[in-house]
Amino acid sequence: MTAAPALSDHDSRLKVPPSIDFLGGVGTVTGSKFLVRSGDSRVLVDCGLFQGLAPLRRRNWQRPPVDVTELDAVVLTHAHLDHCGYLPVLVREGWRGPVYVTPGTAALVEIVLRDSAHLLMEEAAHANTHGWSKHRPALPLYDDRDAERALSCLRVVDFGTPTTIAEGVELEFGEAGHILGSAWARLELGGRSAVFSGDMGRQAHRLLAPPRARPECDVLVMESTYGAREHRDEGASDELAELITSTVAGGGSVLIPAFAVDRTEVLLIELAKLMRAGAIPEVPVLVDSPMALASLRVYRRAIGERWAEIRSDLAGGDPFAVPNLQELRTVEESMRANHPRMPSIVISASGMASGGRVLHHLTHLLPDRRNTVVIVGFAAAGTRARQLVDGATQLKIHGRYVPVRARVGVLEGFSAHADSDELVAWANSAASAPGTTFLVHGEPAASAELARRLGVELGWNAVVPRDGEHVVV
Template identity: 70%
Template sequence: MSTLTFLGGTGTVTGSKFLFDTGGSQVLVDCGLFQGLAPLRRRNWQQPPLDLDRLDAIVLTHAHLDHCGYLPVVVRHGWRGPVFTTEGTADLAAIVLADSAHLMMEEARQANQSGWSKHRPALPLYDAEDADRATRLFRPIDFGAARSIADGVDLEFGRAGHILGSAWAHLTLGNRSVVVSGDLGRPAHRVLQPPQPRPACDALLIESTYGDRPHDDAAATALFAETIRRTAARGGSVLIPAFAVDRTEVILVELAKLVRAGEIPDLPVFVDSPMALASLRVYRQAVAKSWPEIRPDLMNGEDAFDPGHLAELHTASQSMQANDPKKPSIIISASGMATGGRVLHHLKHMLPNNRHTILIVGYAAVGTRARSLVAGAREIKIHGRYVPVKAEVQVLDAFSAHADAGELLAWATTGPAPATTYVVHGEPESAATLADRLNTEHGWTAVVPRDGERVLV
């Protein structure tokens, strides 16, 4: 009988790795990087938790680091097998992994130069060559096309509506079938079509990032506009730490709509992230080519991603000039959880000034700077020094690309109940709440697996 081992994404929203073993073949679904708390991050440096000589294939549900960012590590340890993705994921993951390697190398360089790391010397987890070798392994598959990916293992992708290319994965293992949700998007996503319904299956793995709470879209949009108006009125600027892939595009679409409706002033908008700009090119190409993932209303001929005064900051010198805006502006910069990247330099300059606003528009994992700001920290540590938090901090979860509790339940419970549902990729309270609702409201067998647990499929 086939087995499933949970190697990450349990008790946390990061590090997703699910290993399926038929006895003759092994397939890993997602190869995510651990982020957030130091004990989690240290796991990235340990020996890979699987026998790479026995692994036949890797499946990526989408291009976020917590689902694909560990791939260069297994490549660095010698793995050279196929990585099955959708076309959109292949395009975006190549950008994400290259940027991740660059940031790791740059952080190690700065740490060694400034001496703020306890490691001598500080080293990157992986480098640009590892990331490049990883992307050469990608084997794109169309949505809805069944494909044999290992002896006795078939794969089919369905649209997940989370980011461009995101998919749920339907695996057939002999006479058993499993659906892995990946990260599920929202019916109200501003760029993408809603997730496709899941097929019938014997086992379901469902994410639970927002498994214990709803999103309020109307209130979020109103607060978003009001925050921009209020900040501009006092002469300040708005800094939005945003995931470079998808969140930047969603924010740009919303800003454009608000400007055209006269709901916010027509301010300069800076996109300051090489990865976000590369991702934006992929999204624009998807719109131009009328990819089926894109919402039809965006394909009307005008640039849905341009609020009017959009400036793309490609160089470090351009980024530094935007650190201290001379007039009210909106800066969108990665990373979304403020774990690295150019956003840290903007935070250092803007946090001490009470005219400015830091707008947190997505999920912030425990142990990240964004989570500290959400929790009301009075100072945060950046590049070895503490920076006082005097700027306004506003939180808008409804801009998340993750389905909320009701949307997760609606997607999961359409169709016959699986024999077992495993609630993964969520913090403990969120996962437990979603599992309890599946059990009590729908009579399902839903469990929150333990890290390292192995079960029969």
């Protein structure tokens, strides 16, 4: 009897079924990283920064959780920092391979990574000058050279265009409706398939068309940011109008920490609508974020060129044309916004108040009872925005405690994330259920509740993975 030929190491690896390692975005809404193995190929889906609680932020400084010498490709679902902001760290460690993105993500990632590097370098310099960091000297996580090298790796793939990105791995992007360029990513893995939702958008986004239906797949990896909550869209405009009107009547200003990409654009559309209707006074609107202004140019171009992601009813005109709009670009202009000459609306990044110019505005505006701070997006645990939502009476900013005397308003109706009902509906939009659904990118209670709903309402096998867990597709 002739013995069967021995399998080579290469042949043995090809027979190993595809798998996923959960390296971030588990038990938290930040740091999304999912390593897909298929045969000899290694693909990282998303490459996000951890934000919020100090133990999470410290993970950004640890050795990368992937061996960059074995990685074949990176796929980014969209341009928010918690999905793309770690990419320059990979590059600093030697990564020079392809990073696959949609056209909109390519345009926005360029803005986001350059701004992130600038802020990290600026924050380190500020800490060294003013002595508020325990590190001597304080260093940035990465610098502008790392960001530029990361941008040189981008490879653009159009929506709905299957593309081979590694041996035995095919990628297809579909519109996710969260921000411009946002996508779900389908990976074909040698006879098995996995879909990664990225961040899912709303059915009624003020700028973007609804998400494209989920494709058939064996495994679904889905976000669960609002897995335990439904948005209260009704009355959100009225609540914002009341906060602005009453604050201005009392001689105060309104500060809105807002994500520079998409949330600022949504707010400008809403403010323009309210002013046209006479629902709020035509006070100055100050947009103080270079990144927000750069992304605003991309959104205007997308509307002008009628990109397919943009809602059809926005064709023509400038929906961001707010009366008395002031675009603050220089540091000197930003500093003047700390003490508005008259009641004003200040929109500044970052949305979670984890960094950026908004910290200086909070320092100066929070102690005055006449002012109002409005939180309009998801606030992760450990961020200053979350502390304000939870009723903090002081915030620690640049090493000093700032008293919170200003009114704090919380509006969920402006979220760009799908809520629990919308997530369940999107998951169920394909003809058949996946074999297993993994709930990620959510705080523990939110992920657990969405898993429960998928199990009870749809009869699905829904799991909340552990951080670092390895599963077979």
